Amino acid sequence: MEEIKNNALYIGGVRAQDLADQYGTPLYVYDQGVLENKLEQFIRSFRSDRFKTTIVYASKAFLCTAMARLADRYGIDLDVVSGEELYVARQAGFPMERIVFHGNNKTLDELKAALEYGVGTIIVDNAQEARRLASLPVSKPTTVLLRVNPGVEAHTHEYIVTAHVDSKFGVLKDETDAIAAIIDCVEANPNLRFQGFHAHIGSQIFDRNAFKAEIETMGRFLAGMKQKTGRVFPILDLGGGFAATYTSEDAPIPVKEVGPFILEQCAAIDDEYDLGLERILIEPGRSIVAEAGYTLYRAGYTKTTPHKRYVFVDGGMSDNIRPALYQAKYRAEAAEKMNEEKTETYCIAGKCCESGDIVIENAALPPIETDDILVVYTTGAYGYSMASNYNLLRIPAVVFVKDGRSSLVVRRQTLEDLVARDAGDAL
Numbered sequence: 001m002e003e004i005k006n007n008a009l010y011i012g013g014v015r016a017q018d019l020a021d022q023y024g025t026p027l028y029v030y031d032q033g034v035l036e037n038k039l040e041q042f043i044r045s046f047r048s049d050r051f052k053t054t055i056v057y058a059s060k061a062f063l064c065t066a067m068a069r070l071a072d073r074y075g076i077d078l079d080v081v082s083g084e085e086l087y088v089a090r091q092a093g094f095p096m097e098r099i100v101f102h103g104n105n106k107t108l109d110e111l112k113a114a115l116e117y118g119v120g121t122i123i124v125d126n127a128q129e130a131r132r133l134a135s136l137p138v139s140k141p142t143t144v145l146l147r148v149n150p151g152v153e154a155h156t157h158e159y160i161v162t163a164h165v166d167s168k169f170g171v172l173k174d175e176t177d178a179i180a181a182i183i184d185c186v187e188a189n190p191n192l193r194f195q196g197f198h199a200h201i202g203s204q205i206f207d208r209n210a211f212k213a214e215i216e217t218m219g220r221f222l223a224g225m226k227q228k229t230g231r232v233f234p235i236l237d238l239g240g241g242f243a244a245t246y247t248s249e250d251a252p253i254p255v256k257e258v259g260p261f262i263l264e265q266c267a268a269i270d271d272e273y274d275l276g277l278e279r280i281l282i283e284p285g286r287s288i289v290a291e292a293g294y295t296l297y298r299a300g301y302t303k304t305t306p307h308k309r310y311v312f313v314d315g316g317m318s319d320n321i322r323p324a325l326y327q328a329k330y331r332a333e334a335a336e337k338m339n340e341e342k343t344e345t346y347c348i349a350g351k352c353c354e355s356g357d358i359v360i361e362n363a364a365l366p367p368i369e370t371d372d373i374l375v376v377y378t379t380g381a382y383g384y385s386m387a388s389n390y391n392l393l394r395i396p397a398v399v400f401v402k403d404g405r406s407s408l409v410v411r412r413q414t415l416e417d418l419v420a421r422d423a424g425d426a427l
């Protein structure tokens, strides 16, 4: 929770300026209380008397040991998309049977690792992957789902829609012969249990009708598959994509309404087509972590051009690529000038060697001086997880705060880290 005391911002009871001074900037700060609250809200929201329900946190939004353990503490499962995310989850001690392994191009090594570690659910993305997986020795029963592209176009940035017909993800719902062949192929391996399908229509989706369309489409698809194969598929995984609030223009579906809405639609298709659905999964990522996250920057120089007034910060696209990649909008404040009048409009720009390195195009702020701490809100999703070493800027530290205390959960990269992997000289 945020508070303002004597003109200063406090996050989780800790003064933002103190966090910046103690841990340095740029700094990713997560309010652990908000994270916990979101996890609890999803658990309360996604309950059903009719279906078993599973919330799978999409770890691509933000993953580190502390986050994996927090999800585990709340009994939330984990979606991973790479051997690397799987490794971090495993190192954190996350129960492997509660891992859902996604990805359109899982390598042989990744599939082998998943089977060796005892990953509970593998989402197969295409026929070639199914063949490869089925050819491997599987020592214990493993649930397999197939990612289907429902062909539902959600209204969001074109880079983050995932279910247009030409998407790289999943098998198009109309390719039912290929899908039936994939099921047979998977089940040729006695320890692979084909249990159903997965779909995901995109990210930062506000419109509940997009999810309704997804579920109705999956209903018709499942009815067709039932007719074709003479069997039912008990698991339906509907993916994530629930939006978060970045600016006052955003009005996401409240978390408490997400679960009942999805479950109601699932009951409707189950009744209409007698699908025998038993378990429903959702995979929220952003909607759990985005609003819990803040980035603290230290202001550097300002510059006025004929049309703009810049304030430069000590990070930028290397710690938050989203404005450059998706024209994503954020809001900012000066952490020690919270009650001061916002008389200026600044373009907050980063320090990377790139004109597009803009954090916020038009930020209303009080006059900013060098060394002021600027806080950018709602940076908890796809900020740290998409950070880069562009210009060899060091990946910032991650700090959790709660009840007036802070804990360093990921340290800042050091200069030594930047050469630690350099292995030799030119020929």
Ligand SMILES: Cc1ncc(COP(=O)(O)O)c(C=O)c1O
Pocket (backbone or CB within 6 Å): 058, 061, 079, 102, 162, 200, 202, 203, 204, 239, 240, 241, 242, 283, 284, 285, 286, 287, 381
């Ligand atoms: C398969 C899958 N599941 C879940 C998610 C999480 O999405 P979000 O962070 O928008 O909830 C994604 C990302 O879009 C995804 O590709």
Ligand SMILES: N[C@@H](CCCC[NH3+])C(=O)O
Pocket (backbone or CB within 6 Å): 060, 160, 203, 204, 322, 326, 381, 382
């Ligand atoms: N990385 C994207 C969303 C993609 C989600 C994963 N499929 C974002 O920052 O909004």
